[in-house]
Amino acid sequence: MAKSKPRGRTKKAKKLARKIRPAIKARRRATAVRKRPAPKLPAFDPMTLEPRIGSGYPKPFSDRVGRREKRRLGDVAGLTQFGVNLVMLPPGCESSMRHWHRNEDELVYVLSGEVVLVTDEGEQVLGPGMAAGFPAGKPNGHHLINRTRRPATYLEVGTRWPGGDEADYSDIDMLVRIIDGKERFVHKDGTPY
Amino acid sequence: MAKSKPRGRTKKAKKLARKIRPAIKARRRATAVRKRPAPKLPAFDPMTLEPRIGSGYPKPFSDRVGRREKRRLGDVAGLTQFGVNLVMLPPGCESSMRHWHRNEDELVYVLSGEVVLVTDEGEQVLGPGMAAGFPAGKPNGHHLINRTRRPATYLEVGTRWPGGDEADYSDIDMLVRIIDGKERFVHKDGTPY
Numbered sequence: 001m002a003k004s005k006p007r008g009r010t011k012k013a014k015k016l017a018r019k020i021r022p023a024i025k026a027r028r029r030a031t032a033v034r035k036r037p038a039p040k041l042p043a044f045d046p047m048t049l050e051p052r053i054g055s056g057y058p059k060p061f062s063d064r065v066g067r068r069e070k071r072r073l074g075d076v077a078g079l080t081q082f083g084v085n086l087v088m089l090p091p092g093c094e095s096s097m098r099h100w101h102r103n104e105d106e107l108v109y110v111l112s113g114e115v116v117l118v119t120d121e122g123e124q125v126l127g128p129g130m131a132a133g134f135p136a137g138k139p140n141g142h143h144l145i146n147r148t149r150r151p152a153t154y155l156e157v158g159t160r161w162p163g164g165d166e167a168d169y170s171d172i173d174m175l176v177r178i179i180d181g182k183e184r185f186v187h188k189d190g191t192p193y
Numbered sequence: 194m195a196k197s198k199p200r201g202r203t204k205k206a207k208k209l210a211r212k213i214r215p216a217i218k219a220r221r222r223a224t225a226v227r228k229r230p231a232p233k234l235p236a237f238d239p240m241t242l243e244p245r246i247g248s249g250y251p252k253p254f255s256d257r258v259g260r261r262e263k264r265r266l267g268d269v270a271g272l273t274q275f276g277v278n279l280v281m282l283p284p285g286c287e288s289s290m291r292h293w294h295r296n297e298d299e300l301v302y303v304l305s306g307e308v309v310l311v312t313d314e315g316e317q318v319l320g321p322g323m324a325a326g327f328p329a330g331k332p333n334g335h336h337l338i339n340r341t342r343r344p345a346t347y348l349e350v351g352t353r354w355p356g357g358d359e360a361d362y363s364d365i366d367m368l369v370r371i372i373d374g375k376e377r378f379v380h381k382d383g384t385p386y
Contacts, residue, residue: 013206020213023220030223036318042335043310043317043325046302074300077326081298081352082275084326105274107267109239109348111304117236124236125229132236133270133277142235155302157350159274 046071046086057097058185058193061172064094073155082159089115089152095144097174100134102166104159107133108144113152115144120170141170239264239279250290251378251386254365257287266348275352282308282345288337291363293327296354300326301337306345308337313363329354334363 009017039045051069055062069088089095095108098118109131117124117132119142126132126144134142136159146152164183167176173187185193202210232238244262248255262281282288288301291311302324310317310325312335319325319337327335329352339345357376360369367386369376378386 009205010203012202013209016206016209020217023216024213026220026223027216030219036320039317039319039323039325040314042312042314042327042333043319043323045322046324047322073302073324074298074326077300077324078328078331079298079300079326081329082300082350084300084302084324084350105267105272107270107272107275107277109266109277119235121233121235124232126232126236127229129238129240130232130236131239131266131270131277132232133267133272134235135271136274138271140235155348157275157277 042077044073044076046073049073049076049086051088056185058174061097061174065096067093068095080160082157085156086111087154087156089113089144089146089154091146091149091151093146095156097172098141098143098170099167100139100141100170101136101158102168103136103161104165105134105136106159107131107157109155109157111153111155113146113150114148115146115152115154117142117144139168141168235270237266237269239266242266242269242279244281249378251367254290254367258289260286261288273353275350278349279304280347280349282306282337282339282347284339284342284344286339288349290365290367291334291336292360293332293334293363294329294351295359295361296329297352297358298327298329299352300324300350302348302350304346304348306339306343307341308339308345308347311336311338332361334361 049071051071053067053069055065057065067090071086073084073086074082087095110126110128112128114125114127117126120140132142134140164178165176166178169175174193175186175188176183177186187193242264244264246260246262248258250258260283264279266277266279267275280288303319303321305321307318307320310319313333325335327333357371358369359371362368366381368379368381370379380386
């Protein structure tokens with residue numbers, strides 16, 4: 001069947017239609033789903049990976065980060081020297097308690113949404129395309145908070161230090177220390193959680 | 194002054210206007226420039242970094258990759274254990290000659306545009322949000338080619354192996370070998386370029 005032509009449109013309606021055509025096209029492009037065959041390793045679609053939800057933190061800190069979703073990109077590719085996580089931080093959620101690592105470099109790159117980066121320099125809002133890096137051993141605690149009403153996503157890259165890593169938390173009575181070869185949460189006086 | 198109200202619009206024009214409102218809003222959101230203060234370290238805007246253009250490859254291979262632009266995100270943050278580059282691959286350009294690393298893990302994450310990943314598995318098209326990873330020592334040569342008419346951007350992450358790294362090139366008579374403590378391009382019979 002032939003398409004029915006729009007009839008009886010006034011000049012104004014036509015003019016408006018012309019005006020908004022680019023907007024409609026832009027939206028169509030933005031929401032278009034490209035049909036591609038499913039990738040095969042070493043390529044992969046990170047969104048097909050099962051996310052890890054939850055936290056190994058002791059209470060009450062686990063509540064502040066527990067809803068974040070992490071997809072482990074490095075692992076699926078068989079990498080061992082560094083980890084790359086695709087993280088979805090829901091509204092109100094924190095990436096971690098504010099901390100710094102003794103052995104491992106860390107870098108984040110924001111993909112979508114907006115997060116607040118907290119460091120000794122204060123608070124900064126980071127949007128898509130912004131990055132931040134944290135060298136091992138530099139005692140400047142950092143974490144991200146999503147204070148918006150939309151999810152935020154970012155990539156986090158971190159070294160995998162052989163033998164594990166220790167971390168210091170800036171604002172709370174907690175440390176990670178390697179005890180008997182394992183990373184343990186302890187109070188700042190050394191007593192375990 | 195009060196805004197002048199639209200007058201004399203027909204019902205059809207109003208209906209059309211209602212219909213396309215989401216598209217117009219979406220476009221406004223997509224093209225809006227958010228005013229934010231310039232970030233300060235440890236946060237930064239990767240696009241403000243001076244790109245490295247060109248290649249250390251010998252001729253004629255340098256011509257195939259020379260127009261790529263690399264911005265070194267890890268370096269500006271003071272990281273030493275791994276590198277993170279924001280790479281812009283112009284139309285027709287290759288990321289590297291097809292290669293694999295002896296010591297260093299590698300991972301790419303596509304941000305915009307479209308690239309072709311070439312490995313022993315063949316060719317695959319990777320669009321935004323797709324990733325691929327290459328463990329150290331696995332002899333599966335890989336590289337990316339931009340066969341489209343638009344620039345493509347991606348993040349590449351690679352370990353910084355103390356003492357440097359060696360690489361094997363799959364399709365050409367070239368290797369990287371550490372000679373007198375430095376990475377050198379040599380032919381497969383060992384003679385230098």
